[in-house]
Amino acid sequence: MERAELASLLTPDGMALLDELAGQDTAGDIVATVTRLRKAGHDPDLVAAALTQSRLRARARVKFGEFAERMLFTQAGLEQATRIRAAAMHAGRYLASNLSRVADLGCGIGGDAMAMAAMQIAVTAVEADEVTAAIATHNLAPFASAHVVRGRAEDTDLSDVDAVFFDPARRTSGHAETTRITDPADYSPHLDTVFEVARRMPTGIKLGPGFDRDLIPDDMEAQWVSVDGSVVELMLWSGSLARDGITRAALVLSDDGSPELTAAADSADEPVRDLGAVLYEPDGAVIRARLIGDLARQLEAGPISEGIAYLTSDAHTATPFATAFRVVERLPLDEKVLRRWVKGNDIGTLEIKKRGVDIDPAAFRKRLNPRGTASATLVLTRVAGRHTALVVERV
Structure with a gap:
C-alpha cells in the first residue's frame, strides 16, 4: 500500500466505502463491483484501495476473527x-x-x-x-x-x-x-x-x-x-x-x-519399539521443542524407527499433543503393491502422510490412481529402519 492509498482510505468517504464493502461478497465478479462503485461516483483509486482492504480483511479473519472487520492491513503486515x-x-x-x-x-x-x-x-x-x-x-x-x-x-x-x-x-x-x-x-x-x-x-x-x-x-x-x-x-x-x-x-x-x-531441556528419546496397534503423530510444536521423548513416556509409547517422529503403542491414550491412528494394515512401500491395494479396496479418496521418505505425496497419490468410492489414509515412513506403508484410521 502506498501513502496516497492509505490517505484516501482514512477519509470519511474511504471509511464509508469500507463499511459498505464489509456487508458484501467482493470475492465474486470484481469487474461488476468496480463498475458499480464507479457509477456511484467513487474515485477509481479509492475503489481499488478499498477492494484490496476488503480482500485483506477477509483473509485476516483467520488471525483476528471479528476484530479484522475494523482493522487496516498491508499484505506484508x-x-x-x-x-x-x-x-x-x-x-x-x-x-x-x-x-x-x-x-x-x-x-x-x-x-x-x-x-x-x-x-x-x-x-x-x-x-x-x-x-x-x-x-x-x-x-x-x-x-x-x-x-x-x-x-x-x-x-x-x-x-x-x-x-x-x-x-x-x-x-x-x-x-x-x-x-x-x-x-x-x-x-x-x-x-x-x-x-x-x-x-x-x-x-x-x-x-x-x-x-x-x-x-x-x-x-x-x-x-x-x-x-x-x-x-x-x-x-x-x-x-x-x-x-x-x-x-x-x-x-x-x-x-x-x-x-x-x-x-528443563531437550528430552531424551525412548528406544525404538515394535509397531503396535496405535500410531501417534506428535504435534509440530512438540517435535520442534524436541520433547518427543517426554511425550512418549506419557503415552507409554516409543518411536517406530530411529530418527522418525512417529510413536507407537499397544493401547490408545488420549493426548492433546499428538494425533492418534489405529494401525489397520502394514504393507511394503512398493508402488506396484500399493496400486493393487488401492484398486482392490476401491479407494477413491486417499490421504497420504509421510515422514522419513523422499516422496512427493501429491505425485505419489496420482500414480496410485485412486478412482473408487472408499477412502483411506496411508502413512509412508520407516518402521525399524525399513521403508513401509501403513494403512491407518484416525482414533
Missing part, C-alpha cells in the same frame, strides 16, 4: 502478524509478571500491541515504516493505553518501560509481494540488538518456528506455539518473563484449550 489467540497469550505473560509498561519494537500493524492494550498494559508501539505506523495507529485507536511512535527499534529510549516485545522483520521491505528472509543475520532489528536488550530487560521475542536452535541463548525459555495443528511461531522469553526451570515448551492452542508440555 498481515503475513507476519500474530494470530489474536497467540497475541493474547503473549500479553497474558506480561500481565502475570506484573509488567505494565511495554515497548513493542517493530510493532507492524499492531496485532500484539492490541492484545496488550486490551489487558490495560501501557504499550508504546514503535514502527519505522511510515505507512505501517499509520495503519498501526488506526488499529490501536480504540485503546487509550496504546500509542504509536514512528522510529527505529534500535533508537528507542527504553527508560520509561519495564519490558520489551520484539517481532523482528523476517520479510523483505515493502507492503506487498515480499519474500521471507531465511538468514537471521538479515532480520531487522538485528538479532545482536534484540538479544542485547533481552539480557538487561524482561523481553519476549517472536520468531519463525524454524529458527536455528543453535542461535537460541542458553538462558532463555524457548516456547514453540501451535494453533489448530500448525506451528506458527517460536517465542523466546528472558528475565522475569521466563519461567523458572523451563527452557523448552510446546504450547498447543485449539478450541479445546491451551495445554502445554514443558521441560
Whole structure:
C-alpha cells in the first residue's frame, strides 16, 4: 500500500466505502463491483484501495476473527502478524509478571500491541515504516493505553518501560509481494540488538518456528506455539518473563484449550519399539521443542524407527499433543503393491502422510490412481529402519 492509498482510505468517504464493502461478497465478479462503485461516483483509486482492504480483511479473519472487520492491513503486515489467540497469550505473560509498561519494537500493524492494550498494559508501539505506523495507529485507536511512535527499534529510549516485545522483520521491505528472509543475520532489528536488550530487560521475542536452535541463548525459555495443528511461531522469553526451570515448551492452542508440555531441556528419546496397534503423530510444536521423548513416556509409547517422529503403542491414550491412528494394515512401500491395494479396496479418496521418505505425496497419490468410492489414509515412513506403508484410521 502506498501513502496516497492509505490517505484516501482514512477519509470519511474511504471509511464509508469500507463499511459498505464489509456487508458484501467482493470475492465474486470484481469487474461488476468496480463498475458499480464507479457509477456511484467513487474515485477509481479509492475503489481499488478499498477492494484490496476488503480482500485483506477477509483473509485476516483467520488471525483476528471479528476484530479484522475494523482493522487496516498491508499484505506484508498481515503475513507476519500474530494470530489474536497467540497475541493474547503473549500479553497474558506480561500481565502475570506484573509488567505494565511495554515497548513493542517493530510493532507492524499492531496485532500484539492490541492484545496488550486490551489487558490495560501501557504499550508504546514503535514502527519505522511510515505507512505501517499509520495503519498501526488506526488499529490501536480504540485503546487509550496504546500509542504509536514512528522510529527505529534500535533508537528507542527504553527508560520509561519495564519490558520489551520484539517481532523482528523476517520479510523483505515493502507492503506487498515480499519474500521471507531465511538468514537471521538479515532480520531487522538485528538479532545482536534484540538479544542485547533481552539480557538487561524482561523481553519476549517472536520468531519463525524454524529458527536455528543453535542461535537460541542458553538462558532463555524457548516456547514453540501451535494453533489448530500448525506451528506458527517460536517465542523466546528472558528475565522475569521466563519461567523458572523451563527452557523448552510446546504450547498447543485449539478450541479445546491451551495445554502445554514443558521441560528443563531437550528430552531424551525412548528406544525404538515394535509397531503396535496405535500410531501417534506428535504435534509440530512438540517435535520442534524436541520433547518427543517426554511425550512418549506419557503415552507409554516409543518411536517406530530411529530418527522418525512417529510413536507407537499397544493401547490408545488420549493426548492433546499428538494425533492418534489405529494401525489397520502394514504393507511394503512398493508402488506396484500399493496400486493393487488401492484398486482392490476401491479407494477413491486417499490421504497420504509421510515422514522419513523422499516422496512427493501429491505425485505419489496420482500414480496410485485412486478412482473408487472408499477412502483411506496411508502413512509412508520407516518402521525399524525399513521403508513401509501403513494403512491407518484416525482414533
